[in-house]
Amino acid sequence: MAFPDLRSFMALLEERGELLRVDAPISSDLELTEIADRFVKSGGPALLFENVRLPGGDASAFPVVIGLMGTRERTALALGVSDLNELASRVRALIDLKGQGGVGGMLSNLPKLKDAVxxxxxxxxxxxxxxxxxxxxxxxxxxxxxxxxxxxxxxxxxxxxxxxxxxxxxxxxxxxxxxxxxxxxxxxxxxxxxxxxxxxxxxxxxxxxxxxxxxxxxxxxxxxxxxxxxxxxxxxxxxxxxxxxxxxxxxxxxxxxxxxxxxxxxxxxxxxxxxxxxxxxxxxxxxxxxxxxxxxxxxxxxxxxxxxxxxxREAVYPATIVGRPPMEDAYLIEASERLFLPAAQLVLPEITDYHLPPVGVAHNLVIVSVRKGFPGGAYKVANGLLGLGQMMFAKVVVVVDDDLAVTDLPAVWQRMAELARPGRDTLISRGPIDALDHSSRAWSYGGKLIVDATRKRPEELGSALSSREEQSSAAVGESAFRPQTSEELPTFEGVLAQRQTPDGYWYVALNKTRPHQARELAAAFAAHLAAAGMRHLLIADDQTNVENPDDVWWTILNNIDPERDVEVRGELLTWDGTPKLPEEGFVRPWPPKITMTPEVKNRVDSLWHVFGLPQRWR
Missing domain, CATH: 2.30.110.10 (Electron Transport, Fmn-binding Protein; Chain A)
Known part of the structure; x- marks a missing residue:
């Protein structure tokens, strides 16, 4: 479906109950953001603010619409498909032009060329x-x-x-x-x-x-x-x-x-x-x-x-907000995934799918599934991806077999713990990094990590493998990791919370107050009995909720330069996702996480009913 303009799309959304009009006075200074953020994170409708107050209190002559593509379904509707996966099919059909088969073969291209017009x-x-x-x-x-x-x-x-x-x-x-x-x-x-x-x-x-x-x-x-x-x-x-x-x-x-x-x-x-x-x-x-x-x-x-x-005449001002994921941009990124999958497969035909999950905020994490036909195939694909357009900014690339859904993050983390041995199946390199990345060793230049979480061929196994590793390399089965209870876990200066998971991850929230504190913690924990069976030690900052894996991974992926902050310690891969200090050789200021002020949150809470907003999205 084609939309003549923005307001025709808005009209369709309103007809479907996917756009909510707000006629109460709302400030363009923080207040509108706080409301819109709650709606997008809860999968609510787009919002049309009809009475926007400018700084100083004057009413704007223009309404604000926000969150137009704030769900997967609305993004698909905006792009004229019933599902975002259709984008890959449409592009694949367009680029699959036939050059053989005589006149009949060439004539079969005409509908595709008509689309290209x-x-x-x-x-x-x-x-x-x-x-x-x-x-x-x-x-x-x-x-x-x-x-x-x-x-x-x-x-x-x-x-x-x-x-x-x-x-x-x-x-x-x-x-x-x-x-x-x-x-x-x-x-x-x-x-x-x-x-x-x-x-x-x-x-x-x-x-x-x-x-x-x-x-x-x-x-x-x-x-x-x-x-x-x-x-x-x-x-x-x-x-x-x-x-x-x-x-x-x-x-x-x-x-x-x-x-x-x-x-x-x-x-x-x-x-x-x-x-x-x-x-x-x-x-x-x-x-x-x-x-x-x-x-x-x-x-x-x-x-x-x-x-x-x-x-x-009577123009509408369109806006979006970005910040802690998930946000509206996550669905635009997903649309790009689907749209450019066929092009990636033209260059790297082993790829069956890939995903840029919201916790990786586009560039920090790429999960790619492959049909691996020979030893080293995972690295071939990962390095190839790092040379494709804006994929050059990717920081961590995890490669899995094609029997795993790349969008199933818990399954990906489990597979990575079971099949990727730290050191043997991890590779550190360098390259361009997104200019917005605050943690890289230098502005827009830093380390990259490739993790081969595919089943291993004999040539990839090496000589010193445990029976569990040999078995898991052939077939993925029940997790062998046994997490420790909170009473059994070690203590360390500044540790505010920690948790081990059955799939081999150890999450730690650290209040870092001095240089090299996280590295000392990593060394101490890696040597502790509690590390037995663990595969990954993730050390995050003091604002991280260790009970929420997405929050842990979002913090870690934002706060690491893999070359500097990811280390192999025996059977454990340690990730230092704490803020880096000048005494540790990091000369740029470390930015804060985005949070709304308590005053704005409280004001929106107290006026929610006055604004006429449904309680279900509060």
Whole structure:
């Protein structure tokens, strides 16, 4: 199903009971975030806030819609499929073009090529997004209900922007989703990280001595909003408009900007037009409560100068929030998984499936299942994945056999404990790391860990194996691990809580107060009798709930550089997921986890009934 614009999708959601209108006054400063966060984490409907209060108390002229793709089902609906798995089938059908079989074989490609025609956008002369135009002194970003999402944020941030640029040399178009901190009435930050296409376009503009024109769309067909987040392969003619056109089954309508020579979505709600000057000093941007669940700390980024704002009459401001998983972005990531699985299988045909679970916040953890045909096949696939596009940012890759569902995290952890012997079946390497990763040895560069949790062939076993390992390498059966009771577990300075699990994991929450405390704990615990039968010792910070494996893994994966923090100690693999201190050689500030203030939480609790919100989502 194609949606002419955002509001047609909203209308369908409301018809299905998947969008809730809130007419009570809600502040754009933290209050709206606290409500939206509760709804997305409990699988609630999207929210349309019709009475948003700006900082200072004035009412915004524009309502805010949030959580449009906040469930797997709504994301599938937005992309025109009944289930996200259909995305892989559609792409597989498109790329499976036949070049043999004479005329009949070639004719069989025609329906697929007809689909490919939809990849080209369609230029229109008049567009709803240009019904109202602000220029010059009329341009005022503070009139938009831009959200301040989390308490330590450096200001309000545009969180769902579709940022459009054009390569100054080739003219190739790019659209990406980069957060934008509002820094004044006509200025925002532009969070172009070093690996992003926008940064490359800006550098080319600098070399040519010119400004880079930029347009930022808010809203449009939800397929286009998704496309701006998708890690597209570098193929000629394939851009985000093309992907949205393919997903919606018709060419995407675009219109020329009012003050910039860029095509913009004709059916967007707003478009911010302007430029970035590569000769201008960069501005301090942040902090920002990011999709990792931690704050990214202040850094220097380019400034975006707004020359015009165009919009529809009665425009709706679309937003999202990111933070501790699960959040709305988890379903966008899942859509990308399904969409690009066939492309990954073209390069690495052994892959049967892969998954980026929410605890890994996209880049920190990849689970991949394979049909292993020869010794070392797991490493072949893992290293191949680390060379594919944005997979280069992956920090931990776990490879399992194809009889295991990659989305079943408890089963994956059990298989990893049973079949992956620390040292023998683990491999540390280095490579590019996501620029938002706060724990890497250097900014955007750090360690990686590959874990081979497949059944082993004789050549992979080595010579010194216990009978249990030999048996588990051939067939996975009952877990042999026997956890200790809390009374039997050892004590250590700063340990606030600890738990062992039947599948061989030892979770520890540590209040770290001095350098090397976690490493000393790892050595002491690994040598203790309680370590017998354990496979993984996970040392997390003092805010971690050891009774919740997802909370433990989310903290660990965010807080490790595998080369520095993952060590083999006998039969145990120890993971140091505590904050690193300057005395330990870590020179960058360590960011806090995102939490809402008690005052905002209490205010929302006390006004929940006044806001007219259903108790089931509270």
């Amino acid at each position: 939809h990849l080209l956008p369609r230029r229109v002369c008049r567009a709803a997004v240009q019904e109202v135009v602000w220029r010059g002194d009329e341009v005022d970003l503070t009139r938009l209900p831009v959200l301040k999402c989390w308490p330590l944020d450096g200001g309000p941030f545009v969180t769902l922007p579709l940022v459009i640029t054009k390569d100054p040399e080739t003219g190739e178009r790019n659209m990406g989703m980069y957060r934008m901190q509002v820094m004044g009435q006509r200025v925002t930050g532009m969070h172009w990280q070093r690996h992003k296409t926008g940064t490359k376009h800006l550098e080319k503009a600098r070399q040519r001595g010119q400004r880079l024109e930029v347009a930022v769309a808010l809203g449009g067909d939800p397929a286009l909003i998704y496309a701006a987040t998708a890690p597209l392969p570098p193929l000629p003619g394939l851009d985000e408009f093309a992907l949205a056109g393919y997903l919606r089954g018709q060419r995407y309508p675009v219109v020329k900007g009012i003050t910039v020579d860029l095509d913009v979505p004709a059916n967007a709600e707003f478009v911010l037009e302007g430029y970035v000057d590569p000769q201008e000093d960069w501005a301090v941007e942040g902090p920002f409560g990011d999709h990792t669940g931690f704050y990214t700390l202040p850094e220097l980024y380019p400034r975006f100068h707004v020359t015009a704002i165009t919009m529809r």
